[in-house]
Amino acid sequence: MNNCPSCGHERSKTETRCPECGVFYPTIAELIAEEEAYEAAHSLRGRWQKILDAPDRKHALLAELKQWWAGLSIKGKFSLFVIFVFVFALIVTVL
Numbered sequence: 572m573n574n575c576p577s578c579g580h581e582r583s584k585t586e587t588r589c590p591e592c593g594v595f596y597p598t599i600a601e602l603i604a605e606e607e608a609y610e611a612a613h614s615l616r617g618r619w620q621k622i623l624d625a626p627d628r629k630h631a632l633l634a635e636l637k638q639w640w641a642g643l644s645i646k647g648k649f650s651l652f653v654i655f656v657f658v659f660a661l662i663v664t665v666l
């Protein structure tokens with residue numbers, strides 16, 4: 572990151588806080604922790620872990636699926652539909 576995350580002022584490597592707005596630059600450790608938290612919240616494994624840790628797993632799984640479905644675009648939903656139809660047609664012709 573070469574700019575201040577708060578105001579966008581160009582930062583130098585030696586400074587620990589922004590001379591423009593005074594905000595402290597995040598350290599490498601903070602950036603890594605942030606990245607890991609993001610990973611945990613958005614990766615498949617992190618989501619799976621969240622479901623397994625939930626007291627009501629069935630409910631947590633449904634909530635995750637609902638969130639996943641809401642995050643899909645129309646194009647994504649259509650692609651899934653086409654895949655399902657294709658697989659179904661394949662099974663029917665084989666049987």
Ligand SMILES: [Zn+2]
Nearest residue numbers: 575578589592
């Ligand atoms: Zn700044």
